[in-house]
Amino acid sequence: MVISVASGKGGTGKTLVATSLAFSLRDHHKVQLLDCDVEEPNANILLRLAINQCHPVYIPVPKVDEAKCTYCGKCAEVCAYNAVAVLKNKVLVFPELCHGCGACSYLCPVSAITEEGRGVGVVEKGNSGNLELIQGRLNVGEARATPVISEVKKHIDLANTVIIDVSPGTSCPVIEAVKGTDFCLLVTEPTSFGLNDLTLAVEVTMELGIPCGVVINRDGVGDDKVDRYCQKQGIPVLLKIPLDRKIAMLYSKGISLVEGMPEWRGKFLRLFQDIRSIVAAYK
Ligand code: SF4
Numbered sequence: 001m002v003i004s005v006a007s008g009k010g011g012t013g014k015t016l017v018a019t020s021l022a023f024s025l026r027d028h029h030k031v032q033l034l035d036c037d038v039e040e041p042n043a044n045i046l047l048r049l050a051i052n053q054c055h056p057v058y059i060p061v062p063k064v065d066e067a068k069c070t071y072c073g074k075c076a077e078v079c080a081y082n083a084v085a086v087l088k089n090k091v092l093v094f095p096e097l098c099h100g101c102g103a104c105s106y107l108c109p110v111s112a113i114t115e116e117g118r119g120v121g122v123v124e125k126g127n128s129g130n131l132e133l134i135q136g137r138l139n140v141g142e143a144r145a146t147p148v149i150s151e152v153k154k155h156i157d158l159a160n161t162v163i164i165d166v167s168p169g170t171s172c173p174v175i176e177a178v179k180g181t182d183f184c185l186l187v188t189e190p191t192s193f194g195l196n197d198l199t200l201a202v203e204v205t206m207e208l209g210i211p212c213g214v215v216i217n218r219d220g221v222g223d224d225k226v227d228r229y230c231q232k233q234g235i236p237v238l239l240k241i242p243l244d245r246k247i248a249m250l251y252s253k254g255i256s257l258v259e260g261m262p263e264w265r266g267k268f269l270r271l272f273q274d275i276r277s278i279v280a281a282y283k
């Protein structure tokens with residue numbers, strides 16, 4: 001089973017939930033935690049696994065053989081991202097704008113375009129016992145996270161329980177990470193901001209046809225609008241984590257909830273069982 005852990009906004013405790021779930025399950029299952037928050041992967045601050053593999057991620061970008069080029073302009077015409085400009089006797093390629101779709105090389109009438117790899121990030125791996133971490137890391141300054149996320153997801157082994165730590169928000173990297181998962185756990189906080197962003201995140205899961213449930217973090221800080229919204233939408237609230245100074249202190253020291261407070265292990269195991277029941281009923 002593949003569970004994505006997402007949140008409409010940053011700072012809700014998504015990584016706390018993803019890592020606590022992974023720590024709770026590893027005594028019972030082989031677990032893969034995929035950190036797809038590739039602009040700022042921080043699950044390993046809590047997991048503390050030694051990284052022992054690192055693979056570069058490349059996207060194909062066009063390389064023009066000007067000896068063959070007739071400067072017909074077709075490549076610039078077909079590029080939806082303005083990554084190619086054709087001058088009178090020069091073709092300019094802007095690699096940072098290129099999405100690697102291959103349309104220009106496919107459509108060049110004289111086969112003047114080949115492709116070369118451009119490094120946009122890395123996929124790193126580490127493991128300990130039943131727990132494996134696969135994390136993506138986007139190069140600084142790169143705009144597009146999705147190629148790195150899709151490379152991370154290629155390491156999914158469905159024989160394991162897979163937990164995906166998704167980047168915050170509802171944009172393309174979130175959709176790339178959440179799509180194809182069996183269940184999406186949405187972490188929010190009981191405030192108006194939390195509700196607003198939760199609503200957007202729920203819409204994404206509905207659009208993708210993925211069942212979802214909610215974890216309310218810092219319960220007690222706000223009001224009951226999130227509860228009422230979930231009730232109205234028929235979305236289960238699967239876990240509430242209270243606003244607790246001790247939890248915040250553990251997190252600030254890089255200690256996960258279930259490591260610092262082992263009494264939470266059972267609650268995360270129940271959370272997993274609930275997710276499993278929902279997924280089974282959904283199929
Ligand atoms: S499509 Fe091919 S031939 Fe035409 S301008 Fe581009 S590279 Fe040159």
Ligand code: SF4
Pocket residue numbers: 060061062078079080081082083084097098099100101102103104105
């Ligand atoms: S590969 Fe696609 S995005 Fe990149 S320059 Fe060619 S047409 Fe544009």
